[in-house]
Amino acid sequence: DAGVIQSPRHEVTEMGQEVTLRCKPISGHDYLFWYRQTMMRGLELLIYFNNNVPIDDSGMPEDRFSAKMPNASFSTLKIQPSEPRDSAVYFCASSLYGQGIMFFGPGTRLTVL
């Protein structure tokens, strides 16, 4: 298996622009997570899905952030409009219920100028 795939790996954009991050989980995994990592706040859970359904989005910082999972093999995290404080590394992870083990993607390094 190729593991969790994320794109793009790097994104540089200007404040106010829309940003879309993409994730393909490991086939067969029924949980998908979006995390944000910064020096100041460490690793933050933004939202997670179970069987494509959003379960807990309490970690999403603002209404500017939204996430979707239209099918079992694809998820997006969108920021609109983006702000400089959104600059971070965004990780997607997937897991199989009962295993308790998270498989992380390589991350998207987002820079908002």
Place this chain on the structure above:
Amino acid sequence: AQSVSQHNHHVILSEAASLELGCNYSYGGTVNLFWYVQYPGQHLQLLLKYFSGDPLVKGIKGFEAEFIKSKFSFNLRKPSVQWSDTAEYFCAVSGSGGSYIPTFGRGTSLIVHP
């Protein structure tokens, strides 16, 4: 709610020194415990895990961790570190039933000087 505390935020060692990273958790039930490692510029990957059984768990690259239930601790150890162990280390806890979603600690940055 579950929580994880990693006491050491930054650790600097010389090669061949022994390592112990502290991890304490708060959870009112049976737990699963994990250590993840993030090498520079890479994603997090599982280092070792504890689900049940022997409280001394051995992972990859010579790492081990000991679950001490009475102390709510799951400290990571390695008897002799190498320069290639330079990385960020995250402790995580999840409930073994019910609240399955893991909670991560803030992480400990380890720098090993050659």
